[in-house]
Amino acid sequence: MPLDGEYEPSPEKWVRDQVELYERTGGREGNTLLDRGLPVVLFSTRGAKSGKVRKNPLMRVEHDGAYAMVASQGGAPKHPTWYHNVKAHPDQVTVQDGPEPWDGVAREATGQEKAEWWERAVAAFPDYADYQRKTDREIPLFIVERKN
């Protein structure tokens, strides 16, 4: 089920265009990172302050039906804004990897679990390793699993 409430598209044109194309075509188009050809997944979150629905494509990192949300932001010094949305409302996350979104619950990975998922993330998108080298912050990673 999509999240209830008002959807506020990203102020970044390339991001909101990709979300629009992905949703309009049920994930048949707009499902890769620009010219890189690597798959992306669409995540919706609940705005921590606004309560509005936010949507962001992120690289596809999947394992046993669970998905990672890697808050890399290209190795920028600050976490992406959606990181705070997921921290505030971990049970209001939807995952769309294909035609239909599903309801998920997110938790921030730590320790050994983080290390295992980080390895999967870098295998899916090697740039994550460069992003981690570029920044002093530890890049967070959420694991999203289906709600029962």
Ligand code: F42
């Ligand atoms: N970003 C990543 O971090 N990791 C990826 O793997 C990744 C892959 C990717 C693939 C394709 C693509 O098109 C984009 C990709 N991105 C990836 C970019 C990603 O989709 C996000 O655009 C990026 O991470 C930046 O997220 P952001 O939430 O910081 O975006 C800013 C520009 C933004 O939307 N700001 C909004 C604004 O209006 O300024 C605020 C959005 C928001 O959620 N506000 C909250 C609210 O309450 O509504 C407040 C949150 C708070 O601070 O408490």
